[in-house]
Amino acid sequence: PAAAAAATAGTPSLRFALATHQAGHIVAGFIDDPNRLRKVQLYGPCATRASVVPLSTHQSMRTEMTIRLAGMAAEEIFTGESSSFAADDLAGATALGADMVGRFGMGGSLVSLATGRMRRYRFMERTLEDARTRKELEALLRDSKRESMRLMLENRHLIIALRDELLRREQLTTTDIQLLFDEARSEREDADEVLVDLRIASDRNRPVVKIARS
Numbered sequence: 001p002a003a004a005a006a007a008t009a010g011t012p013s014l015r016f017a018l019a020t021h022q023a024g025h026i027v028a029g030f031i032d033d034p035n036r037l038r039k040v041q042l043y044g045p046c047a048t049r050a051s052v053v054p055l056s057t058h059q060s061m062r063t064e065m066t067i068r069l070a071g072m073a074a075e076e077i078f079t080g081e082s083s084s085f086a087a088d089d090l091a092g093a094t095a096l097g098a099d100m101v102g103r104f105g106m107g108g109s110l111v112s113l114a115t116g117r118m119r120r121y122r123f124m125e126r127t128l129e130d131a132r133t134r135k136e137l138e139a140l141l142r143d144s145k146r147e148s149m150r151l152m153l154e155n156r157h158l159i160i161a162l163r164d165e166l167l168r169r170e171q172l173t174t175t176d177i178q179l180l181f182d183e184a185r186s187e188r189e190d191a192d193e194v195l196v197d198l199r200i201a202s203d204r205n206r207p208v209v210k211i212a213r214s
Contacts, residue, residue, distance in 0.1 A: 024074025073148035102127035
């Protein structure tokens with residue numbers, strides 16, 4: 001993505017945000033299935049997709065939406081705000097949700113909006129223009145974002161370890177990630193108490209997170 005490319009010549013804060021974003025995808029995808037990752041790069045398209053697997057069930061599609069939104073969630077938790085790195089992730093998650101509620105009958109209605117040989121862009125237009133499916137799609141995205149936030153908070157020690165290693169090495173294999181996970185888990189010194197209010201904050205449209213040191 002253009003935002004990731006810009007970060008290659010950007011400031012340390014841009015690299016930090018990108019590494020945090022990529023670490024979010026890595027952790028969410030790896031927790032779901034360690035075999036889904038082969039190699040991760042700080043810069044490059046493979047780092048922005050945690051997995052490429054056939055999607056057919058409600059749960060598998062929800063899991064993929066959570067993985068796609070994990071980078072955005074990690075940025076918000078560790079940098080205080082999200083960035084344009086999430087653009088492609090949001091587009092992908094929106095497309096998945098549109099398929100769920102507009103094509104596959106996984107929402108509140110069995111009516112399909114993908115009739116005949118409708119082109120993809122027209123299907124997306126119909127899904128977003130329809131009040132029912134747009135509302136259901138928004139709810140799916142918000143729920144997936146909540147799950148992404150939960151995963152990032154529960155595994156913040158892994159995010160930190162992966163982020164720092166990506167900044168140092170810029171490329172990690174599956175073996176590297178597994179070893180890093182094992183080390184981070186064994187050496188975890190978590191003296192912080194994280195209080196999470198999963199009610200969406202109206203002014204920021206994301207869960208309220210408070211960290212209190214003991």
